[in-house]
Amino acid sequence: MYKNEKIQPYPTTISLRPENQECPIYFVDSWLTPTNLFFVRNHFEYPPINECSFILPIKGDVKKPFVVTYRDLLKMPSKTIICPLECSGNKRKLFDEGIFGTQWGEGAISQAEWKGVPLYDLLKMADPKSTAKNVVFEGHDQGTIEGIEGIHHFARSLSVEQALDQDIIVAYQMNGRPIPVEHGYPLRLIAPKWYAMASVKWLKCIKVIDHDFDGYYQAIDYYYYPNRNNDRDRVPVTYMKVNSIIQYPLDFSTLDKGTYMIRGIAWTGKGTIDKVQISTNGGKTWSDAKIRRNQNMPLGWVAWWKEWKADKTGQYTIMARAYDTCGRAQPFKVEWNRLGYGYNGITNRKIKIV
Secondary structure, eight states, X not given: XXXXXXXXXXXXXXXXXXXXXXXXXXXXXXXXXXXXXXXXXXXXXXXXXXXXXXEEEEEESBSXXXXXXXXHHHHSOOEEEEEEEEOTXXXXXXXXXXXXXXXXXXXXXXXXXEEEEEHHHHHHHHXXXXXXXXXXXXXXXXXXXXXEEEEEEEXXXXXXHHHTOTTOEEEEEETTEEOOGGGTTTOEEEOTTBOGGGSOSSEEEEEEXXXXXXXXXXXXXXXXXXXXXXXXXXXXXXXXXXXXXXXXXXXXXXXXXXXXXXXEEEEOSSSOEEEEEEXXXXXXXXXXXXXXXXXXXXXXXXXXXXXXXXXXXXXXXXXXXXXXXXSOBOOSSOOOOTTOOOOOOOEEEEEEEO
């Protein structure tokens, strides 16, 4: 006998060593991505979890360096944040010209509820000196980098001003439970609106410095390199670009004539989403989709939908274009960059009506 059970989606494996898993984003019909479906991004093998993993020093160019433990953090005033995290390489496969790197489709984005201690509170306790310039976040994960000597930890930095954003937290909980190992247990930085490389996992230490941080993942990687053969005009990867996904219908679907609900999500790293437009004729004409926000999730993505009466047979190109309150919109043509970061071109699906 067949089991009368609902078929469940699963992540798509992009690589195993290190492990990288893509969220089945087309089948996530909820504000929060189930933890087991949340995308996984790693640069190295998983670090061992030991006693050192539960101790977090805040040190460097501060007047009052101190060490806080995992248990200490659980007792401190907390904050809960719901926000999307998007890998800056999300949609890398969609560039017209193939780009080397982890070959993400559209599923290197997920949304969860994170609980932790505001970074603002920890930095205020440490009291940065007047000479403080940047705050470095180093993870326990480490390994080799091709072409670069030595062993390197994954580490990123924010300016002191950026780090004092009161929405940034040192998280110890994800979707109501301790953070799973693959998502940074026991402690992870969560930096809403930034691409996910800023949300350092397996947090090892927080160090305030009086100079620019020159770690590989800050000074060399995570830049938009517009030129093929030189580094001129490079720009750092920072906040998420305005973007969207069509979750239904799926690309290259064959459908009967009828009425369908085109639906998806949209998000941005600056301002908020204020409009999503849909075209069902390859961009010749556009009309506004309806947008639904969750008022309890001011930093979260929005859901959108548009009814489509497909009453004629033929091939169609459905397109979605999101706009935010900072005047940004998904571009018709995405600017190529050497590392394939920040793809946010207009979303499209090819559909056949029979």
